[in-house]
Amino acid sequence: MRSLFYSFFVPALFVWLWSTGFIGAKYGLPFAEPFTLLLLRMLMTLVLLAGLAWIMKTRWPGWRGAGHLAVTGVLVHGCYLGGVYYAIQGGMASGIVSLIVGLQPLVTAAAAVAILKESVSGRQWVGLALGLVGVALVLLEKFGGTGAGSGFSPWSLLWALFALTGISLGTVYQKRHGTGADLVAGTMIQYAAAATFFAIGVFTLETREVEWSLQLQLSMAWLVFGVSIGAILLLMWLIRQGAASQVASLFYLVPPVTALEAYLLFDERLGGLAMAGGLIAIVGVALVVTQKKPA
Structure with missing residues (x-):
């Protein structure tokens, strides 16, 4: 039961939480x-984590x-999130x-071998x-469909x-240099x-105007509690447990899960090619994550 929890439930929870970041x-x-x-x-997440660090008497590196x-x-949060958010703002569908x-x-995986x-x-x-084939099939349908990949x-x-470059290099760098620290402190x-990185971008690229609608408040609440705290702490823990290439393979499951959420919430249709690609991606993840035990 314990093995099932660590090998299935925790990775599945992480994939779901991470996928909701695109929706949020x-x-x-x-x-x-x-x-x-x-x-x-x-900034909101840091306030919450500071309270958690005080309660847990966190040890600092x-x-x-x-x-x-x-x-x-800067790599995992700054470059990755900044790239994702600007891509979505530019009109790219969250699923794409x-x-x-x-x-x-x-x-x-290539960086882990080289570095x-x-x-x-x-x-x-x-x-x-x-x-890779599975993701390509879903991407092919998105670009070949009616409007999902255009605009x-x-x-x-x-x-x-x-964003892709940032999260890839950041995962390898975290595996090599950052896994010894307390999870909350780290x-x-x-x-x-990342906040420093974003602050520089805010004061050089943006107007800093915010419309505090109910939709924004709900979105922010989920992004802070569900993604910035829940998903990221799970990611750091998972990186500690396995090789960087194995942990990275979990991200193959995010596109089909995000596509399903986009269908349910934004009526982005899933065709046969996309569903086939999602299944192929899941098989690929299983091959990477589950290793044969030595005889």
């Missing part, structure tokens, strides 16, 4: 610019460890953004390839690729670094 962004962005929305989200965590924060950044496992000298088995490479600027695609330092 779509709901909130009509009322605030990307970096402005993200800066407010980070030294300056060297804090520096590594800050770099991870999730599909592009869903290529992260392949990028992370961490991790061993990736042939079975895992097959799984990564299947995941966004080339800058949106560049922002999505910027997350706080990462968010503080």
